[in-house]
Amino acid sequence: MRVLAELPHPDCKITIFGMNQKFIVKFEQGTLEQSYKLAEADVVRGVNGVFEMLDEEFIQQVIGLFAEMRKAIIGTYNKYQ
Numbered sequence: 496m497r498v499l500a501e502l503p504h505p506d507c508k509i510t511i512f513g514m515n516q517k518f519i520v521k522f523e524q525g526t527l528e529q530s531y532k533l534a535e536a537d538v539v540r541g542v543n544g545v546f547e548m549l550d551e552e553f554i555q556q557v558i559g560l561f562a563e564m565r566k567a568i569i570g571t572y573n574k575y576q
Contacts (some may be wrong), residue, residue: 499542502549506558510544518545522554524561527568 496519502509512519518533538544 496497500546502546502563504554507561509554510547518542520545520549522561524558524559525565527561527564529557529560529564 496512496514498510499513499518500511502511506524508523510521510523513535514519516535518535518538520531520533522529533545533548535541538548540547
C-alpha cells in the first residue's frame, strides 16, 4: 500500500492510498479511523477524481460518524467499568 496524497482538513486527517487497483481513503480523528475503498476503474481522473468526490458535505458526514463512533465506544467502555 502506498500513500498517493493527503488532503488537509482541520477536523481530521485524510489520506489516499493506492493498493491492488483500489483507492483507499482513510479518515483519522484521534484514535478513530474510517476507511473507504474505491475501485480505480470506478473513479474518473484517478486521484484527482477522488479529491472531487471528497467534498465538504461528505467530509461533514464522516465527521458526524466519528461522533457516533466515539459515543458508542464510550458507552460500551462505561458499561464495563
